[in-house]
Amino acid sequence: MSDAVEFGGVPLDRSARIYVAGHRGLVGSAIWRKLEAEGFTDIVGRTSSELDLKDRGAVFEFFRETKPRYVVLAAAKVGGILANNTYPVDFLTDNLQIQVNVMDAALEQRVERLLFLGSSCIYPKFAPQPIHEDSLMTGHLEETNDAYAVAKIAGIYQVQAVRRQYGLPWISAMPTNLYGPGDNFSPQGSHVLPALIRRYDEAASSGAPSVTNWGTGSPRREFLHVDDMASACLHLLDHYDGPEQVNVGTGTDVTIKEIAETIAKVAGFEGETEWDTSKPDGTPQKLLDVSRLTEAGWTAQIGLEDGLRSTVKWYREHIDALRV
Numbered sequence: 001m002s003d004a005v006e007f008g009g010v011p012l013d014r015s016a017r018i019y020v021a022g023h024r025g026l027v028g029s030a031i032w033r034k035l036e037a038e039g040f041t042d043i044v045g046r047t048s049s050e051l052d053l054k055d056r057g058a059v060f061e062f063f064r065e066t067k068p069r070y071v072v073l074a075a076a077k078v079g080g081i082l083a084n085n086t087y088p089v090d091f092l093t094d095n096l097q098i099q100v101n102v103m104d105a106a107l108e109q110r111v112e113r114l115l116f117l118g119s120s121c122i123y124p125k126f127a128p129q130p131i132h133e134d135s136l137m138t139g140h141l142e143e144t145n146d147a148y149a150v151a152k153i154a155g156i157y158q159v160q161a162v163r164r165q166y167g168l169p170w171i172s173a174m175p176t177n178l179y180g181p182g183d184n185f186s187p188q189g190s191h192v193l194p195a196l197i198r199r200y201d202e203a204a205s206s207g208a209p210s211v212t213n214w215g216t217g218s219p220r221r222e223f224l225h226v227d228d229m230a231s232a233c234l235h236l237l238d239h240y241d242g243p244e245q246v247n248v249g250t251g252t253d254v255t256i257k258e259i260a261e262t263i264a265k266v267a268g269f270e271g272e273t274e275w276d277t278s279k280p281d282g283t284p285q286k287l288l289d290v291s292r293l294t295e296a297g298w299t300a301q302i303g304l305e306d307g308l309r310s311t312v313k314w315y316r317e318h319i320d321a322l323r324v
């Protein structure tokens, strides 16, 4: 596989209709905000109750009526380890149906640019770190989210197949762990960072003397603010035109302990943090190689502490209206 970044994407026409699938989610809402800020004047979205993307007939009807020129596919069934591990059928079939329906209907309308969003869990469990795009399909997946990962890998191949068979310049992006306003903070569904925010915020407000987290705190993880993610997505749509998926991250990682300490600080928690080392740690490191994205001319702008501060503020302001 080639290492060369393929430039030459024609910047999107800001007055053309763009459909953001999943526009109320963490990623979709950030993309919507970014598009508005960049002067897009015809942004279209539907909630899942208005348009169930698993309903193939309804999706085709929507595309025939709406005729978007561009599509960002940020709708998906998303969850943490527990949900992925408990409901693998849902994560496989819901995601396959959503993405196949949207991409088939977009193809029928010859949508000019489509961005498919996957996830870093598409890469093999033991991929060399930092993980380069070329690691795709070189080893076994992490078992706890393999069903979700297989659906996402199928999405990358569908984008590549459309490019090959129809010559449409569709692309895929694979973000690292994301966080920010609009995240899922529910105890059942959340990822590590929103779960820590919730835990430290509750401890700070109840005056608890200590917080206990799972594991040793030594695994290293990468976190990207979702507004940076949205900025990267638009940059890729404007400037990247290649068949290979592009990793989206900061290029640096931190230990879970460091992230917990920073969240404790910004949440105003003054007690002790304890680590339950009888609980598993997970993979020691997960960091994306972002050289392809850097070559394409984009780097992250939002520092972790600043990003966490604004996310904790958002969480507190929206605590009564969070999703369950």
Ligand SMILES: NC(=O)c1ccc[n+]([C@@H]2O[C@H](COP(=O)([O-])OP(=O)(O)OC[C@H]3O[C@@H](n4cnc5c(N)ncnc54)[C@H](OP(=O)(O)O)[C@@H]3O)[C@@H](O)[C@H]2O)c1
Binding pocket: 021, 022, 023, 024, 025, 026, 027, 028, 046, 047, 048, 049, 051, 052, 053, 054, 073, 074, 075, 076, 077, 078, 098, 117, 118, 119, 120, 174, 175, 176, 177, 178, 179, 182, 183, 184, 191
């Ligand atoms: N969060 C992360 O850390 C992360 C990391 C890497 C990649 N990603 C990727 O980014 C994408 C978006 O993730 P996210 O974190 O923004 O997820 P999210 O906050 O859970 O949002 C997903 C959105 O998808 C919509 N959706 C789900 N099922 C649907 C259906 N059957 N019909 C119509 N809409 C449906 C939901 O719409 P309603 O709100 O209207 O129900 C929801 O707003 C996913 O592809 C995910 O793999 C996320």
